[in-house]
Amino acid sequence: MLNPARNSLFDRYLGISRLLAGQLDFNSIIQAVAAEISHIIPHDHLDVCIKMLDGKYHIAYESGIETAWSKHPPALLTGSPIRTLLSGDVDFLLSPDACADPRFHFEGAFASPIIELSLRSRLHVPLKVQGNIIGALSCSSHERDSYTMEDVENARSIADLLAPYFFALRAAEQAKRSAIVETEARAREEGLRLGALKLTEALEAERQRIGMDLHDQTLADLTRLSRRMERLTGLRELSGETLEPICRTLQQCMHDLRQIIEEAKPTVLQLFGVAEAIENHLERSVRESGQAIEWRMIDESDGALVDLDQTVATALFRIVQEAVNNAIRHAQPKVILVRLASRERILSIEVDDDGHGLRSSQDKAGHGIDNMKTRARLISARFEIGGHADASGTSVKVTLPVRPKPLPEAFP
Numbered sequence: 001m002l003n004p005a006r007n008s009l010f011d012r013y014l015g016i017s018r019l020l021a022g023q024l025d026f027n028s029i030i031q032a033v034a035a036e037i038s039h040i041i042p043h044d045h046l047d048v049c050i051k052m053l054d055g056k057y058h059i060a061y062e063s064g065i066e067t068a069w070s071k072h073p074p075a076l077l078t079g080s081p082i083r084t085l086l087s088g089d090v091d092f093l094l095s096p097d098a099c100a101d102p103r104f105h106f107e108g109a110f111a112s113p114i115i116e117l118s119l120r121s122r123l124h125v126p127l128k129v130q131g132n133i134i135g136a137l138s139c140s141s142h143e144r145d146s147y148t149m150e151d152v153e154n155a156r157s158i159a160d161l162l163a164p165y166f167f168a169l170r171a172a173e174q175a176k177r178s179a180i181v182e183t184e185a186r187a188r189e190e191g192l193r194l195g196a197l198k199l200t201e202a203l204e205a206e207r208q209r210i211g212m213d214l215h216d217q218t219l220a221d222l223t224r225l226s227r228r229m230e231r232l233t234g235l236r237e238l239s240g241e242t243l244e245p246i247c248r249t250l251q252q253c254m255h256d257l258r259q260i261i262e263e264a265k266p267t268v269l270q271l272f273g274v275a276e277a278i279e280n281h282l283e284r285s286v287r288e289s290g291q292a293i294e295w296r297m298i299d300e301s302d303g304a305l306v307d308l309d310q311t312v313a314t315a316l317f318r319i320v321q322e323a324v325n326n327a328i329r330h331a332q333p334k335v336i337l338v339r340l341a342s343r344e345r346i347l348s349i350e351v352d353d354d355g356h357g358l359r360s361s362q363d364k365a366g367h368g369i370d371n372m373k374t375r376a377r378l379i380s381a382r383f384e385i386g387g388h389a390d391a392s393g394t395s396v397k398v399t400l401p402v403r404p405k406p407l408p409e410a411f412p
């Protein structure tokens, strides 16, 4: 006749097998089987730790009480309280009181949850697949001395049931992770490629425009000038009167040429937008200043700067440009912080420095601040400049409401 105790144990194992079916991640497996395991090995805390494929780190998954073990990112195997089990030095660990068991508490051991949550009785068995240790199954109880060698044997049988599932899951997760990393790398590459393409296209378009402008305008002017000069070579005497229109045309020609050169610069602002242009200006001007200034840009604008009208974008950029230039030129700051934010359709850009601040009376030297104010007024933005609440440094802030994006035509 079959032993009823063995019979019901067998049923429990079958129950665990059935619960495993269809579970697709570590946490769901553990949550699914923990109750069934508690009938075989009563516990207050159950965890499964899985060694990562690199053999250096492990991840813990828990049921019962949640501890810092599972909240942590992958931890080093060398700091695991059960490192001797994970390395195969021992085949199981059974402790009547883990809080006082020196095997779990060594220099650098991540054993704080044992003490904090009073995990006293503990038993640990390896999860093995084809003789290789892929992790460990651990049961703990708040009571002292709860587990026996019989529990260790039962835990081994459960571990043998679980190990192949965890092995397959680990392989699948690792493959998923590598696929994500690869996709991200490809997306980054593609982003760079598109950026470079955009830049090349813009530069090419610009090159063509400059070519046309130079041809239609400056070259035509210079050709006219040269014809007039040819005619002058036949004259005996040159008077100021004859030379005057030539000088005028030459000056006009130089002015036009300057204009073409000025317009020829496809700026980062036009190509990539306000945020990129500000970051680019910050980086370049701090570097060129030769001062040891730390700069940071925090972009919480949530894309609100992307669809700005070109005039508004240019005005905002020029305001920030001047504020940054002022901070570098006048403030001797350690830090310059630019914060772009968008909250409830209000866009704000703030330039803060921790320098010596504005010195009221004599600080009226140039036109920069006036220009910032005018630019802000022209785009209906609010402009503020002043010291910080603790009177240190200078803060320049420009705020403006942003229009909601128009809905696509399908949604009138």
Ligand SMILES: Nc1ncnc2c1ncn2[C@@H]1O[C@H](COP(=O)(O)OP(=O)(O)OP(=O)(O)O)[C@@H](O)[C@H]1O
Pocket: 326, 327, 328, 329, 330, 331, 353, 355, 356, 357, 358, 359, 362, 363, 364, 365, 366, 367, 368, 369, 370, 393, 394
């Ligand atoms: N971030 C700042 N920290 C300390 N002082 C500042 C700061 N910004 C401006 N100032 C002071 O305010 C004055 C006026 O600034 P403003 O930008 O109007 O003129 P400027 O920088 O001197 O000259 P310009 O901008 O016309 O080349 C500056 O000369 C400087 O003394």
Ligand SMILES: [Mg+2]
Pocket: 322, 325, 326, 366, 367, 368, 369
């Ligand atoms: Mg200035």
